[in-house]
Each structure stands twice: as C-alpha cells, then as structure tokens.
Amino acid sequence: MSNNLLSISDLTKKETLDLIEFASNFKNEDGSFRKEDLFPDKTVANIFCEPSTRTKSSFEIAARNLGCSVIDFDVANSSIEKGESIFETVDALSLMGVDLCVLRHPQSVIRDLAEYLPEMTFINAGEGSISHPTQALIDLMTIIEKKGSIDDLNILIVGDLDHSRVTSSFIEAISNFSFGSLTFSGHPAMCSSYQEPALGRYEPDLDLAIQEADVIMTLRIQYERFDKDLDLDLEEYKHSYQITTERLEMAKGDAIIMHPGPVNYIEISEAAYQSENSVIRDQIANGVAIRMAVLSRFLSS
Numbered sequence: 306m307s308n309n310l311l312s313i314s315d316l317t318k319k320e321t322l323d324l325i326e327f328a329s330n331f332k333n334e335d336g337s338f339r340k341e342d343l344f345p346d347k348t349v350a351n352i353f354c355e356p357s358t359r360t361k362s363s364f365e366i367a368a369r370n371l372g373c374s375v376i377d378f379d380v381a382n383s384s385i386e387k388g389e390s391i392f393e394t395v396d397a398l399s400l401m402g403v404d405l406c407v408l409r410h411p412q413s414v415i416r417d418l419a420e421y422l423p424e425m426t427f428i429n430a431g432e433g434s435i436s437h438p439t440q441a442l443i444d445l446m447t448i449i450e451k452k453g454s455i456d457d458l459n460i461l462i463v464g465d466l467d468h469s470r471v472t473s474s475f476i477e478a479i480s481n482f483s484f485g486s487l488t489f490s491g492h493p494a495m496c497s498s499y500q501e502p503a504l505g506r507y508e509p510d511l512d513l514a515i516q517e518a519d520v521i522m523t524l525r526i527q528y529e530r531f532d533k534d535l536d537l538d539l540e541e542y543k544h545s546y547q548i549t550t551e552r553l554e555m556a557k558g559d560a561i562i563m564h565p566g567p568v569n570y571i572e573i574s575e576a577a578y579q580s581e582n583s584v585i586r587d588q589i590a591n592g593v594a595i596r597m598a599v600l601s602r603f604l605s606s
C-alpha cells in the first residue's frame with residue numbers, strides 16, 4: 306500500500322474490502338466508537354481549504370479516538386491568507402512534527418504535494434470536483450452493511466453529477482466490483498459528462514431511472530462550483546429530480562437512499578430523508594469508522 310491516499314485507485318479491491326472490515330471493528334453495538342490509544346506519538350493536521358462539516362469533524366474525531374494529537378489548521382487565519390503557498394505551509398507543519406495531513410483543496414495539488422514532501426503522509430479529503438476517496442469508502446461500507454454486498458445491485462445516482470467528486474470516486478471504487486447496473490439521472494446541464502458513460506446509462510426521466518433501483522444516491526446542486534449564476538426554476542427542478550416518498554414507491558421496496566450531505570431538501574424531500582429507506586445518518590456515523598481505519602492504516606505504513 307502506498308503511504309498516501311490520494312485517490313481510490315491507490316487501493317486494490319482487497320485493500321478496499323479490508324479497510325471496510327477494519328472500519329466496522331471500530332463501531333460498538335450501541336453506535337459509539339472504540340477508542341484506542343494506538344498512535345500517541347503521531348500528529349495529524351486537518352487542512353480544509355473548502356468548507357466541511359462531516360468530513361472535517363469525523364477526521365478529527367477519528368484521529369482523537371486513535372490517540373493522535375490533532376491540529377485543526379485554521380486556513381482563514383493562517384499565512385495562506387498572507388499569500389503563502391500550500392507547499393510552504395505543509396513544509397512548515399512537517400518541520401514542526403506533523404506526520405499526516407488530511408487535505409481538502411479546491412485545486413488538484415495533492416499529488417504535487419506528495420511528491421514535494423515524500424516524508425509526509427497525505428489523505429485526500431476532497432479535491433475540487435475531482436475526487437473524494439474516503440467518501441467512496443463510506444458509501445461502499447454503508448451499502449455492504451445494508452445489502453451484504455454490491456453484487457447484483459441496481460445503483461442510481463441522481464443530481465448534480467458533473468460537479469460531484471463523490472460520484473467520480475464512487476464510480477472509480479465500484480469499477481473493481483461486479484454489480485447489477487449503474488444509472489445516472491438528473492438535469493441534462495448537470496450530467497453532461499455522464500451522457501455517454503463507459504460504466505452506466507443516463508436516463509433523464511427520473512421516474513424511469515428509479516424503477517428497480519436498490520440503491521439511490523442523491524446529490525445536492527453544488528452552486529459554488531458553477532461559473533455563472535444558475536438560472537433554474539427550483540419548483541420545476543424538484544418536480545423532475547427530487548427524490549420523494551412517492552417516487553420511492555417506484556423503486557424496490559427495500560431500496561436504500563443515500564446522500565453524502567449536506568442536504569438541501571431540493572434534491573430530496575424531508576419525508577424521503579426521514580423514511581425507513583434512508584441510510585443517510587448511517588453514512589455520517591460510518592464516516593468516523595472509515596476515517597479511523599484509514600488513519601490507522603496510513604499512520605502504520
């Protein structure tokens with residue numbers, strides 16, 4: 306295993322499954338997480354150059370659960386604001402004894418950083434609209450937990466796919482597995498890269514796309530990644546692309562609804578979010594377990 310997690314393709318199928326199994330060992334029956342003082346000598350820096358709630362907090366909780374010291378690097382009040390590059394910033398942290406950087410960055414800088422500082426371990430916590438490997442691990446873990454495996458499952462991904470690093474990493478992850486089918490749905494202007502996919506089919510009519518789905522992955526509109534203001538009639542958008550309990554009736558009865566968060570209640574109704582089929586809150590909890598497994602593995606490598 307490489308000493309960095311830069312993209313999901315850094316992991317073989319076996320390493321992916323091993324990490325998921327390892328992660329499940331960190332979960333207690335009562336929903337709490339095992340705390341083990343495994344890395345009292347290690348220091349982890351959480352560097353988030355884009356907003357985050359779940360990813361950032363879960364990495365911090367995971368690192369603390371493992372006994373690490375954690376630096377919640379405050380980008381807005383750091384020398385990055387004075388014009389210092391991310392390279393100098395991470396170099397400085399390395400000289401102070403940081404062992405591992407969890408990095409979220411709007412640009413693709415993480416590979417160059419890993420080359421520039423080979424002694425540092427990097428975990429990708431979101432790279433522009435390119436990739437989000439630990440989210441893919443969470444999503445796979447949640448599917449396997451609920452469905453046993455992804456074999457034979459019909460997977461539907463709906464929403465703003467073009468800007469979704471969650472989608473790209475998830476597709477990369479499942480490309481090593483066999484599954485039933487993969488369908489993409491959503492507004493054509495938000496699915497332009499998914500109309501002739503090598504892996505799945507694009508079906509703009511959500512009422513057709515949802516039929517026979519076992520897994521429904523919903524994604525919010527990533528307003529912050531559009532170059533110009535979105536001229537969108539939200540009521541019309543919801544009418545065509547919102548996951549509602551009525552639409553859920555068209556999927557398989559035991560279909561699961563997933564969402565990486567944050568939820569805007571445009572892409573999914575509150576009733577669907579709260580329905581028995583929703584595993585969105587399980588995904589959040591699995592975030593801590595997966596990040597404990599990832600940190601353990603990469604701090605030991």
Ligand code: ASP
Binds near residue numbers: 437527565566
């Ligand atoms: N939290 C996910 C991400 O960081 C999805 C999103 O922001 O919509 O990519």
